[in-house]
Structure formats: structure tokens, C-alpha cells
Amino acid sequence: MASSSLRTRPDPGSGAMHIDALYEILLRIPAKELCRLRAVCRPWRSLLSDPHFIAAHAARHPGPFIVAGHDTSCRDDGILCDIINQSGRVIKQIRSTGDGDEDEWVISAHLDFACIAKGSTRRCQLLNLATGDVFTMPEGLSEEHTPRKMEFLNYRAAVAFGKVASTGEYKLLRVIDNGVFGNPYKKLCEVFTLGCSGNARWRGKAASPDTVDMRTYSRVVIDAIVYFFLDENQDVGPRSIASFDLSTEEWRVTIRGPVNNFVGDELVDYDNLSLATLSGSLVVVHRNLDASMDLWFLMDFDNGLWVKQHTMRVNLCAQRNEFLAHPLLILNDGRIVTYIGSKGILRIYNPRTNTCTDAAELGPCIGIGLYSGNLLSLPNGAT
Incomplete structure (x- = not known):
């Protein structure tokens, strides 16, 4: 019962009108329910797994979607991440593999x-997330860095990944240091290419000329470029940003950020600065003590040109240490979806009315990001 047969119209009165009506009804049902319907019978599974139907369903339910990742040690249901639509509804859940x-x-x-x-x-x-395939990266250091005799557990690492458009390859960047353990400071940089033929391994690369900030919200990936804030102890002016090109596997020139040490009479706390990507642009997020957020968009990398496009009110109290907020997505109507980590909620800001609406309670999340693939391709949905 493939979709192509459903869409044909034989002789009047043959039932094709009813089949077309069923097809249209199924296109309107959310992916989570459709995945359950695949278990009804073999013909339904064939239809709901057909690439033509999946493509038509994706056109009716456009993304991107929000991925809220969890720590399985904190849950007893085995759910590793929730897939959430732009209105805050959980539409798929992925179990631990x-x-x-x-x-x-x-x-x-x-x-x-x-x-x-x-x-x-x-x-x-x-x-x-689309196929359920799991790729485990090799343990230990690259061959180039193994002679350092560095105990692999005595380190901290930041991992980021992106897709190189010219080759279609997915690459991972791993930045490693052990500066928190009282040993002589070591900085390492390694790259891994997913699915490469031959002996797949981490490859040692030149380290960043400056020490990068390893924290989650101090790095972001746009296309095949990984951006990092520099470690705050190195900066005496506006906080600078390093970047690594996954296509060339080299570090690029470091640029200055948009926020000075002082904004008016206020000394900027670097903990109130983070990096995000919105509408394909690099964004510096500055959280102010008056419970607002300034969003600075990078307009010209070569000239270091930044423009402040939004100042958001997020209804949080900085004095009570509530102000952990991270913008995720700008909707088609201009509203901005933001993750409020201190409360575990999605909050949508409307710049036209300067108001906020809570869309969903996510609970504590470890990692959060976006999924741009097809929902019906997502495996292992929780019932």
C-alpha cells in the first residue's frame, strides 16, 4: 500500500476518493502518533515509511525542532532526549541505545x-537521530599526541561537530586541556572524520594560539566553523572569539567581541556572556543585571562588525541567580524561542509587544540544540 498507489485515481466509484481522504488525514497527524500507527498492520507501515509520504509530511510539519538532551542517571524511563516542536509540544522521544x-x-x-x-x-x-545509528569515537589520544603520556582521564574536553558542505563529510573537533589538575598546562586539538575509509582515528592538529573557554555556551557551530570564546583570564578588553575551520582543519584569525569591559558604569561579568547561532548568524548574548538580554549579531567577520538587533526582557531575577537563558531559534513571525536553564522551561519572546510566554516545561537538560531532519525518520519513539 505505497503512497504512489494511494494517490492514483482509477475509475469513479472505485474508492479512490476515500483513499485520497485517508492520505490527507494522515498527513495532518503529528509524527509521534504516526509512528505508533505503523504497528497497526503491514500496509500501514509500508505507507507511513514510504519516502514520498515522509517528504509530504515534512512539508506540512516544517522544522527545525528543539532537542532537549538528558542524563540517563537522572531518569528511570531510559529517555535520552525529547524532540519538541516550535510551540513547545514533545512530539518524539529517543531512548538510550x-x-x-x-x-x-x-x-x-x-x-x-x-x-x-x-x-x-x-x-x-x-x-x-534520523536513523538510530550510533558512532563511537576512538578512545584515547591521537597518535600525534600519545607521546605526551597524558593520563586521558585527567583532562577536560570540548567536543563540537559540523558538516563540510564541499565534501558532505561530518567532522568532529576535540579541544583538550588539563590545566585544572596542577600539571604543566597542555592544550591539544584533534579532528575526527565520520565514516572515513581505512583506519578511522583522531588526528592531531595545531592547538589554538590562545586558550579557549571549554564551557558549553561558550562555543557554537555554524556550517563548518566552530567558534569559541577565549578563556576570560586572557582578555583585558572586549571578550575575543577564536574559530576553527573544519574544512581546512586550521584555526582562523581571532576577532574581538562586541561587548566592552564596561557597559555604562556596569562591569561586565564574563559569565553573563555566551555564544549562540540565530538565523545562520553568530550571536553574542549579553545578559544584563536588569534581567534583559542583548543579542549582538556578527555582520562582517573580516572587519569584526557587530550589530545589536534585539534587547529581550526575560522576566528573571539576576539577584536570585536565576539568569541562565540561551536563545535557540527565531520563528518566522520574529518571535524568539529561548531556553531558561535555571527553570528548565522554553520561553518565547515577542519583540513586537516586548512580552514573554512560557511554552513548555523541559526539566533539567544537559544539552540542548536543534534538529533539522525529518520527524518520521526518527527511530525508537517512546509511546
């Missing part, structure tokens, strides 16, 4: 993948 012997937690989500840390060794995996 492990056997339950080791904890898993989502570091970040980008494109079709969720980046997962697993077990006490914190080894890295990529979960393809």
Missing part, C-alpha cells in the same frame, strides 16, 4: 546528530 550498565548524557545536538558522553571514561558517541 545502551544496555543500562553505563550512564549516558547528551552534550549537544546539531544537524541530524546528538553528541553523547558515555560511562566513567566519558567516551564520545554520535547518535544519528
Whole structure:
């Protein structure tokens, strides 16, 4: 019962009108319910898995969608991440693919993948949200860095991934340091290409000339460029931004950020600065003590030109340490979807009315990001 047969119209009175009506009804049903309907019978499974039907359904239910990642040690239902639509409704859930012997937690989500840390060794995996395939990265350091005799557990690492448009390759960047353990400071940079033929391994690359900030909201990926804030201890002026090009596998020139040490008479706390991507642009988020957020968009990388396009009220109290907020998405009507990490909610800001509306309660999330793929391709939906 493929979609092509459903769409044909044989002789009048043959039932084709009823089949077409069923097809149109199914296109309007959310993906979570359709995945359950696949279990009704073999013909329904064939229809709801047909690429033509999936494409038509995607056109009716456009993304991107929000991925809220969890730590399985904090849950008893095995849910690794929730897929949420732009109105805040959970439309799919992805269960842990492990056997339950080791904890898993989502570091970040980008494109079709969720980046997962697993077990006490914190080894890295990529979960393809569309197919359910799991790619486990090699443990240990690259061959180029192994002679350093660095204990692999005595480190902190930041992992980011992106897609190189010219080749279609997915690449991971891993930045490592062990400066928090009292040893001589070491900075390492390594790259891994997903699905490459031959001996797949981490490849050692030149480290950043400056020490980058390893925290989650201090890095972001746009296309095949990974951006990092520099470590705050190095900056004496506007906080600078380093970037790594996954296509050339080299660090680019460092640029200055848009926010000075002082805004008026207020000394900027670097903890109130973060990086985001909105509408394909690099954005510096500055959280102010008056519970507002300034969003600075990078307009010209070569000239370091920034423009403040929004100042958002988010109804939080900075004095009560509530102000952990991160913008995720600008909707077609201009509203901005923001994750309020201190409260575990999605809050939508309307710049026309300067008002906020809570859209969903997510609870505590470890990693949050966007999924731009097809919902019906998502495996292992929770019932």
C-alpha cells in the first residue's frame, strides 16, 4: 500500500476518493502518533515509511525542532532526549541505545546528530537521530599526541561537530586541556572524520594560539566553523572569539567581541556572556543585571562588525541567580524561542509587544540544540 498507489485515481466509484481522504488525514497527524500507527498492520507501515509520504509530511510539519538532551542517571524511563516542536509540544522521544550498565548524557545536538558522553571514561558517541545509528569515537589520544603520556582521564574536553558542505563529510573537533589538575598546562586539538575509509582515528592538529573557554555556551557551530570564546583570564578588553575551520582543519584569525569591559558604569561579568547561532548568524548574548538580554549579531567577520538587533526582557531575577537563558531559534513571525536553564522551561519572546510566554516545561537538560531532519525518520519513539 505505497503512497504512489494511494494517490492514483482509477475509475469513479472505485474508492479512490476515500483513499485520497485517508492520505490527507494522515498527513495532518503529528509524527509521534504516526509512528505508533505503523504497528497497526503491514500496509500501514509500508505507507507511513514510504519516502514520498515522509517528504509530504515534512512539508506540512516544517522544522527545525528543539532537542532537549538528558542524563540517563537522572531518569528511570531510559529517555535520552525529547524532540519538541516550535510551540513547545514533545512530539518524539529517543531512548538510550545502551544496555543500562553505563550512564549516558547528551552534550549537544546539531544537524541530524546528538553528541553523547558515555560511562566513567566519558567516551564520545554520535547518535544519528534520523536513523538510530550510533558512532563511537576512538578512545584515547591521537597518535600525534600519545607521546605526551597524558593520563586521558585527567583532562577536560570540548567536543563540537559540523558538516563540510564541499565534501558532505561530518567532522568532529576535540579541544583538550588539563590545566585544572596542577600539571604543566597542555592544550591539544584533534579532528575526527565520520565514516572515513581505512583506519578511522583522531588526528592531531595545531592547538589554538590562545586558550579557549571549554564551557558549553561558550562555543557554537555554524556550517563548518566552530567558534569559541577565549578563556576570560586572557582578555583585558572586549571578550575575543577564536574559530576553527573544519574544512581546512586550521584555526582562523581571532576577532574581538562586541561587548566592552564596561557597559555604562556596569562591569561586565564574563559569565553573563555566551555564544549562540540565530538565523545562520553568530550571536553574542549579553545578559544584563536588569534581567534583559542583548543579542549582538556578527555582520562582517573580516572587519569584526557587530550589530545589536534585539534587547529581550526575560522576566528573571539576576539577584536570585536565576539568569541562565540561551536563545535557540527565531520563528518566522520574529518571535524568539529561548531556553531558561535555571527553570528548565522554553520561553518565547515577542519583540513586537516586548512580552514573554512560557511554552513548555523541559526539566533539567544537559544539552540542548536543534534538529533539522525529518520527524518520521526518527527511530525508537517512546509511546
